[in-house]
Amino acid sequence: MSSYEQIKIKAYEGNMQLPSLGLVLFTFGNVSVADHDRKVFAIKPSGVAYSDLSPGKMVIVDFNGEVVDGDLRPSSDTKTHAVLYKHCRSIGAIVHTHSTYATAWAQALRDIPLYGTTHADHVAHDIPCAPPMDDQMIEGDYEYETGFQILNCLKERGFTYEDTEMMIVGSHAPFTWGTTVEKAVYNAAVLEEIARIAYLTEQLNPSADKLKDKLITKHFDRKHGKNAYYGQ
Amino acid sequence: MSSYEQIKIKAYEGNMQLPSLGLVLFTFGNVSVADHDRKVFAIKPSGVAYSDLSPGKMVIVDFNGEVVDGDLRPSSDTKTHAVLYKHCRSIGAIVHTHSTYATAWAQALRDIPLYGTTHADHVAHDIPCAPPMDDQMIEGDYEYETGFQILNCLKERGFTYEDTEMMIVGSHAPFTWGTTVEKAVYNAAVLEEIARIAYLTEQLNPSADKLKDKLITKHFDRKHGKNAYYGQ
Amino acid sequence: MSSYEQIKIKAYEGNMQLPSLGLVLFTFGNVSVADHDRKVFAIKPSGVAYSDLSPGKMVIVDFNGEVVDGDLRPSSDTKTHAVLYKHCRSIGAIVHTHSTYATAWAQALRDIPLYGTTHADHVAHDIPCAPPMDDQMIEGDYEYETGFQILNCLKERGFTYEDTEMMIVGSHAPFTWGTTVEKAVYNAAVLEEIARIAYLTEQLNPSADKLKDKLITKHFDRKHGKNAYYGQ
Amino acid sequence: MSSYEQIKIKAYEGNMQLPSLGLVLFTFGNVSVADHDRKVFAIKPSGVAYSDLSPGKMVIVDFNGEVVDGDLRPSSDTKTHAVLYKHCRSIGAIVHTHSTYATAWAQALRDIPLYGTTHADHVAHDIPCAPPMDDQMIEGDYEYETGFQILNCLKERGFTYEDTEMMIVGSHAPFTWGTTVEKAVYNAAVLEEIARIAYLTEQLNPSADKLKDKLITKHFDRKHGKNAYYGQ
Numbered sequence: 001m002s003s004y005e006q007i008k009i010k011a012y013e014g015n016m017q018l019p020s021l022g023l024v025l026f027t028f029g030n031v032s033v034a035d036h037d038r039k040v041f042a043i044k045p046s047g048v049a050y051s052d053l054s055p056g057k058m059v060i061v062d063f064n065g066e067v068v069d070g071d072l073r074p075s076s077d078t079k080t081h082a083v084l085y086k087h088c089r090s091i092g093a094i095v096h097t098h099s100t101y102a103t104a105w106a107q108a109l110r111d112i113p114l115y116g117t118t119h120a121d122h123v124a125h126d127i128p129c130a131p132p133m134d135d136q137m138i139e140g141d142y143e144y145e146t147g148f149q150i151l152n153c154l155k156e157r158g159f160t161y162e163d164t165e166m167m168i169v170g171s172h173a174p175f176t177w178g179t180t181v182e183k184a185v186y187n188a189a190v191l192e193e194i195a196r197i198a199y200l201t202e203q204l205n206p207s208a209d210k211l212k213d214k215l216i217t218k219h220f221d222r223k224h225g226k227n228a229y230y231g232q
Numbered sequence: 233m234s235s236y237e238q239i240k241i242k243a244y245e246g247n248m249q250l251p252s253l254g255l256v257l258f259t260f261g262n263v264s265v266a267d268h269d270r271k272v273f274a275i276k277p278s279g280v281a282y283s284d285l286s287p288g289k290m291v292i293v294d295f296n297g298e299v300v301d302g303d304l305r306p307s308s309d310t311k312t313h314a315v316l317y318k319h320c321r322s323i324g325a326i327v328h329t330h331s332t333y334a335t336a337w338a339q340a341l342r343d344i345p346l347y348g349t350t351h352a353d354h355v356a357h358d359i360p361c362a363p364p365m366d367d368q369m370i371e372g373d374y375e376y377e378t379g380f381q382i383l384n385c386l387k388e389r390g391f392t393y394e395d396t397e398m399m400i401v402g403s404h405a406p407f408t409w410g411t412t413v414e415k416a417v418y419n420a421a422v423l424e425e426i427a428r429i430a431y432l433t434e435q436l437n438p439s440a441d442k443l444k445d446k447l448i449t450k451h452f453d454r455k456h457g458k459n460a461y462y463g464q
Numbered sequence: 465m466s467s468y469e470q471i472k473i474k475a476y477e478g479n480m481q482l483p484s485l486g487l488v489l490f491t492f493g494n495v496s497v498a499d500h501d502r503k504v505f506a507i508k509p510s511g512v513a514y515s516d517l518s519p520g521k522m523v524i525v526d527f528n529g530e531v532v533d534g535d536l537r538p539s540s541d542t543k544t545h546a547v548l549y550k551h552c553r554s555i556g557a558i559v560h561t562h563s564t565y566a567t568a569w570a571q572a573l574r575d576i577p578l579y580g581t582t583h584a585d586h587v588a589h590d591i592p593c594a595p596p597m598d599d600q601m602i603e604g605d606y607e608y609e610t611g612f613q614i615l616n617c618l619k620e621r622g623f624t625y626e627d628t629e630m631m632i633v634g635s636h637a638p639f640t641w642g643t644t645v646e647k648a649v650y651n652a653a654v655l656e657e658i659a660r661i662a663y664l665t666e667q668l669n670p671s672a673d674k675l676k677d678k679l680i681t682k683h684f685d686r687k688h689g690k691n692a693y694y695g696q
Numbered sequence: 697m698s699s700y701e702q703i704k705i706k707a708y709e710g711n712m713q714l715p716s717l718g719l720v721l722f723t724f725g726n727v728s729v730a731d732h733d734r735k736v737f738a739i740k741p742s743g744v745a746y747s748d749l750s751p752g753k754m755v756i757v758d759f760n761g762e763v764v765d766g767d768l769r770p771s772s773d774t775k776t777h778a779v780l781y782k783h784c785r786s787i788g789a790i791v792h793t794h795s796t797y798a799t800a801w802a803q804a805l806r807d808i809p810l811y812g813t814t815h816a817d818h819v820a821h822d823i824p825c826a827p828p829m830d831d832q833m834i835e836g837d838y839e840y841e842t843g844f845q846i847l848n849c850l851k852e853r854g855f856t857y858e859d860t861e862m863m864i865v866g867s868h869a870p871f872t873w874g875t876t877v878e879k880a881v882y883n884a885a886v887l888e889e890i891a892r893i894a895y896l897t898e899q900l901n902p903s904a905d906k907l908k909d910k911l912i913t914k915h916f917d918r919k920h921g922k923n924a925y926y927g928q
Contacts, residue, residue, distance in 0.1 A: 025889050026886070047928060076925060100892060101896060107812035107894075107897040107904065108900035110900060118330045118335060118405065139910060171812050189257060197332055199896065201336045203431070212364060215370060215403055222308060229308060230279055232279060232280065347571040348567065348570065348636060350562045418490065421489060422490070436569060436666070440572050444599070446602040447596060463510050579867075581867060650722065653722070661796055665800045665803040667800075672803065676828060679828060682834050696741065696768055
């Protein structure tokens with residue numbers, strides 16, 4: 001049995017959650033799970049239907065994007081995952097989907113404004129939309145550059161990947177991550193719902209104000225702060 | 233077996249209806265059921281997935297918000313429930329969700345206008361949006377103050393909690409209640425549907441008129457008036 | 465066994481389709497089926513959950529709205545059904561729902577414009593929105609007058625109930641009918657879908673033109689004309 | 697057993713996917729599968745519910761639209777399919793639906809703008825909306841002319857049916873095709889999702905820019921270009 005069994009199983013389980021959560025149509029998404037000690041991750045094979053997946057079909061790739069184990073070609077977005085793992089030690093899993101509302105914000109080239117406590121429970125600022133990359137980078141190593149597009153956007157905004165586990169890539173679609181695959185998948189579903197409610201908020205009130213600062217702090221901190229009292 | 237068995241079972245059953253009705257994503261909601269004689273209520277534990285709930289996991293809390301029975305930490309919104317029970321003798325159950333459309337109205341900081349008979353069948357006026365509280369209250373006992381935010385908003389509008397069993401809290405999300413848990417959960421689903429139809433009404437006709445007074449009275453009274461003839 | 469068994473079974477089956485088709489929340493709707501020879505119809509009891517229905521719980525009512533058989537109180541909308549059956553010999557079944565998009569058009573007090581062939585396959589003109597009745601009628605025999613509101617609207621527009629089997633009642637919600645219960649329920653679902661696509665059409669193109677006359681005639685006639693060639 | 701068994705089974709399976717994918721209400725759609733060697737195709741019978749279909753009920757029609765095998769009347773759109781097969785040797789299957797969002801764009805008489813990579817993964821330009829045909833053609837052989845409406849629109853835009861496997865017919869609804877029935881059905885579902893995300897994009901940003909050229913080329917080519925690296 002493959003020595004990468006554990007991350008293959010976890011990547012498989014994470015991938016299988018995407019259709020149940022209504023986040024993907026056909027093969028429009030992928031989940032990976034990393035083993036930072038061995039500097040590899042397990043990722044969905046490219047273009048394989050979710051109903052045909054199994055743990056054994058996951059592909060093992062190193063942090064430079066090279067396949068090290070597996071019979072199938074890995075997701076076309078593999079290098080984006082590789083870049084994020086290489087530069088972010090505590091990212092344990094990454095999720096990429098084309099979920100409807102989050103993708104619409106990406107296509108509109110807009111950050112998702114922080115309009116309410118549902119958003120502030122998860123991220124303490126607007127969800128950033130990384131700008132589409134310039135032509136030279138697109139013609140270069142596109143998926144590799146997409147990873148840097150994400151990292152650079154975080155840096156420019158002054159955010160860390162620990163506090164901001166979700167982002168949309170302009171003209172493209174969302175990426176989320178987390179220390180565990182459960183958290184990364186959770187973030188993908190939460191992002192879609194935040195994107196949907198923000199959309200409806202603007203339709204109801206085109207000049208809606210963003211959430212006041214004290215409520216942002218209160219809600220983010222009660223879940224994520226030093227004295228958090230949400231959960232068990 | 234716990235002496236609070238009955239309200240634990242009812243609270244459990246009420247909580248389990250929320251995902252079936254499409255009103256919650258993950259753990260974004262909670263239901264509680266009160267025993268006014270003993271001045272306690274059973275409420276969902278904080279951050280526990282609905283699929284992991286059982287009657288025995290419900291937490292018993294008194295009307296000052298202190299846990300009196302149960303191994304888990306209660307919902308982070310517990311004090312809001314406590315305040316409502318303490319001040320409203322005939323509220324038997326409370327439901328809090330972040331249901332999509334009702335939450336969008338809350339984020340838009342708008343009352344839900346009474347546009348049709350579906351709304352008037354349940355509430356005889358716009359569904360109030362309580363204003364976000366001031367900074368001092370947020371920094372104080374936030375969830376406790378949320379209870380008063382609801383009670384004060386009802387009072388300022390001249391409504392009673394018996395006639396108005398649903399409200400949205402500005403920037404946050406909806407709260408509904410009722411004499412029984414069945415009614416409180418019913419109200420949460422009805423509010424979401426009223427919020428959705430009102431949203432669509434405005435998109436179709438931005439200058440839509442509110443429902444005429446005679447129709448409000450007719451529809452509210454045929455279900456809730458002295459001579460009601462709806463139901464068995 | 466009740467001598468009205470056949471229409472009770474058909475009314476029961478028709479009612480049970482409404483939740484499966486996503487046309488009702490809780491008890492927001494009702495289906496009736498008529499026996500024109502005996503001048504009676506079977507209708508859903510008022511306020512009873514669909515999951516608690518059975519053929520035996522259907523209520524038999526005559527065309528003046530008087531109960532002639534059954535232990536339960538009939539739907540609060542019963543008199544509207546009675547008026548339509550009394551005046552329209554070939555209406556075999558009636559469906560009333562508060563389906564989301566059709567109700568939004570009703571609340572917007574707007575006819576549903578004939579924008580495409582999906583609509584023209586079923587109705588050869590805009591779907592009429594009957595105006596809300598005047599205050600005197602509301603205070604009078606409200607549900608009875610709703611029946612006349614529908615009949616008068618058809619008459620004023622120059623439509624017949626045979627060619628126009630669906631309508632929305634302003635501020636309220638849709639009514640559909642047909643020679644059979646299958647057709648009346650089919651019409652309720654089709655109306656909701658037509659209402660939804662028309663809504664989206666206007667959002668995409670606020671000055672969208674209505675369907676050209678030749679296409680209206682072509683599509684309506686290929687399904688309903690003398691030389692219809694749709695179906696078996 | 698019918699000598700057309702294979703295409704009947706494939707057409708049956710393709711038709712049955714439409715309701716599972718949420719692309720049809722009742723009988724609003726049809727799938728056909730061609731055998732180019734014998735110059736025939738199998739198509740859904742007209743107006744038969746999907747739940748009543750079986751492979752044996754598929755109708756075999758030649759490329760002039762004449763029935764050559766089967767007991768039922770074929771889909772009313774049969775001649776449209778016949779024209780496309782006759783003129784497009786490598787179209788193996790055709791799907792017609794009235795899916796909600798794609799139909800709304802058709803009713804709005806608008807091409808679906810290429811706003812993001814989800815779209816560019818499938819089609820490298822706006823999805824064309826063929827103009828409604830002129831009155832003479834409608835009164836002539838309508839469904840036959842619809843086939844030419846599609847072919848002429850492709851030609852006028854300078855597209856080939858191999859590169860553009862989806863289109864909307866103005867005032868009507870979408871048609872998609874592919875070399876296999878799996879691909880044609882896949883395209884019908886993808887078109888609906890592209891139509892939905894494009895709709896939301898415009899609501900979020902009415903002056904949204906189209907996708908930049910380099911990203912169009914990159915995404916289309918990585919799936920469909922000479923050096924494609926998507927899939928297995």
